[in-house]
Amino acid sequence: MTIWLPELAEQRPIYKAIVSAMSRDIAEGRLGPGERLPPQRELAYQLGVTVGTVTRAYTEAERQGLVIGEVGRGTFVKRSSADAPLLAMPSEPQQASAGRAQGFIDLSANWPPEPPLAEEIGAVIQEECNRPGLGARLQYRRDLIGGEATRRAVASHLETEGLSADWREIALTNGAQHAIFVSLLATTRPDDIVLCEELTFFAIKSAARSLSLRLRGVAMDKWGLRPDALDAACRATQAKVLYSIPTLQNPTNRIMPTERRREIAEICRRHDVTIIEDSIYAFLLDEPPCPYANLAPERSIHVSSLSKSVAPNLRLGFLRAPSHLMEAVTFAVRSSSYCSPPFTHDVGQRLIESGVAARSAKAMREEARHRQEQARRYFPDAERPSGGTPLHLWLELPSPWRSGSFVHAAYRAGVGVADAEVFAIGREEVPHAVRICLAAARTREEMQNALGRLAALLPRGPEAGPGLPLM
Numbered sequence: 001m002t003i004w005l006p007e008l009a010e011q012r013p014i015y016k017a018i019v020s021a022m023s024r025d026i027a028e029g030r031l032g033p034g035e036r037l038p039p040q041r042e043l044a045y046q047l048g049v050t051v052g053t054v055t056r057a058y059t060e061a062e063r064q065g066l067v068i069g070e071v072g073r074g075t076f077v078k079r080s081s082a083d084a085p086l087l088a089m090p091s092e093p094q095q096a097s098a099g100r101a102q103g104f105i106d107l108s109a110n111w112p113p114e115p116p117l118a119e120e121i122g123a124v125i126q127e128e129c130n131r132p133g134l135g136a137r138l139q140y141r142r143d144l145i146g147g148e149a150t151r152r153a154v155a156s157h158l159e160t161e162g163l164s165a166d167w168r169e170i171a172l173t174n175g176a177q178h179a180i181f182v183s184l185l186a187t188t189r190p191d192d193i194v195l196c197e198e199l200t201f202f203a204i205k206s207a208a209r210s211l212s213l214r215l216r217g218v219a220m221d222k223w224g225l226r227p228d229a230l231d232a233a234c235r236a237t238q239a240k241v242l243y244s245i246p247t248l249q250n251p252t253n254r255i256m257p258t259e260r261r262r263e264i265a266e267i268c269r270r271h272d273v274t275i276i277e278d279s280i281y282a283f284l285l286d287e288p289p290c291p292y293a294n295l296a297p298e299r300s301i302h303v304s305s306l307s308k309s310v311a312p313n314l315r316l317g318f319l320r321a322p323s324h325l326m327e328a329v330t331f332a333v334r335s336s337s338y339c340s341p342p343f344t345h346d347v348g349q350r351l352i353e354s355g356v357a358a359r360s361a362k363a364m365r366e367e368a369r370h371r372q373e374q375a376r377r378y379f380p381d382a383e384r385p386s387g388g389t390p391l392h393l394w395l396e397l398p399s400p401w402r403s404g405s406f407v408h409a410a411y412r413a414g415v416g417v418a419d420a421e422v423f424a425i426g427r428e429e430v431p432h433a434v435r436i437c438l439a440a441a442r443t444r445e446e447m448q449n450a451l452g453r454l455a456a457l458l459p460r461g462p463e464a465g466p467g468l469p470l471m
């Protein structure tokens with residue numbers, strides 16, 4: 001147990017001086033996240049104050065979000081949100097009792113590796129700054145979804161995903177997530193039902209909530225969405241929009257073959273459903289299957305970005321939509337963000353035209369391959385798609401593990417992983433699985449360190465321990 005003895009300033013009342021000292025010691029690292037504070041009676045004795053004063057200080061510190069009290073267990077320093085796992089965080093009391101393991105490695109969110117071509121990307125940005133006419137290019141622009149040259153460059157880039165698109169059908173957005181939001185805004189009205197895979201990219205849930213849409217999950221098999229389930233869902237709900245990730249589906253990593261896509265496209269045509277295809281991971285395949293936008297161009301919106309293949313912080317996203325939806329798309333871009341930064345449009349165009357984007361995608365693919373090969377040593381039985389190398393592992397847990405108990409045990413071992421629950425739509429049974437984002441580790445060594453800790457947990461099985469209810 002930490003014996004924390006604060007140095008109190010000449011502040012009155014004393015309980016406030018205790019809170020100030022606590023706040024300072026947390027900020028300066030003398031009190032670490034998850035550390036237990038001394039029992040109130042003991043601290044009162046050490047400081048020569050009444051127990052009531054310490055109780056008041058602890059209550060105030062909890063109110064300010066510095067600490068968290070657990071009945072019967074004590075008071076613990078809270079984890080800061082900056083270093084909390086991005087996804088699937090155990091509950092506060094679990095965190096407090098788990099403490100923060102040394103060298104916490106967060107593999108819960110699907111971050112790509114640090115851009116391997118960072119210097120070349122930087123050089124393109126520099127050139128863009130040095131080009132004549134910077135002042136004019138920093139002015140507002142009229143082409144809110146991108147200028148012709150940029151949209152032409154994006155259309156040519158999308159050929160690498162197997163898509164043939166006319167530049168007039170392209171719109172630029174703030175990343176793929178914004179492209180999804182814009183697509184929903186352009187094709188739905190409040191209260192509409194939107195269909196999606198039963199486990200899916202969690203951001204669709206927040207987008208749907210913001211737009212007052214109702215999501216319905218559609219059952220999957222090892223190839224992704226099941227056509228019979230989709231047909232039944234269309235009949236039952238009269239939904240007019242489907243959001244789907246047919247290529248390296250997030251989180252299951254499934255790749256839907258072209259034949260299945262044809263069937264899905266046909267069902268959507270029959271029920272007059274617009275397909276929003278999220279193709280952000282297609283660059284990880286040497287030969288991506290045919291996109292829906294080639295199979296049913298009149299009803300497909302194709303969404304992608306340079307986030308995973310080049311650099312997420314550029315926020316360079318785009319979509320291809322049929323011409324009859326372009327006005328609604330433009331209106332949606334305008335009303336949700338005015339436009340994505342035109343300066344980055346210019347940078348994106350140069351990245352594509354100079355070949356940096358393609359070389360970066362290749363380097364990312366190679367890094368993903370390396371990491372998957374290393375991961376195979378730790379988890380030889382994890383499901384792996386053939387034909388593509390994903391950035392993450394979808395690990396079905398052996399009995400008797402459940403996803404929640406594994407996430408908690410992993411947290412205690414100092415590794416953040418994402419619970420299958422995070423991706424679930426509705427209240428159907430969720431697989432006992434976790435998503436482990438290999439590329440989120442800063443280095444291969446760090447990834448191996450984390451995977452070693454996780455693999456060691458598997459044979460042990462969940463155990464009763466701190467953080468679990470006593471009865």
Ligand SMILES: Cc1ncc(COP(=O)(O)O)c(C=O)c1O
Pocket residue numbers: 110174175176177178201245250278280304305306307308312316317
């Ligand atoms: C399936 C999927 N779509 C979209 C996104 C968001 O991409 P962006 O960073 O370009 O908004 C992610 C990010 O993890 C994703 O996994």
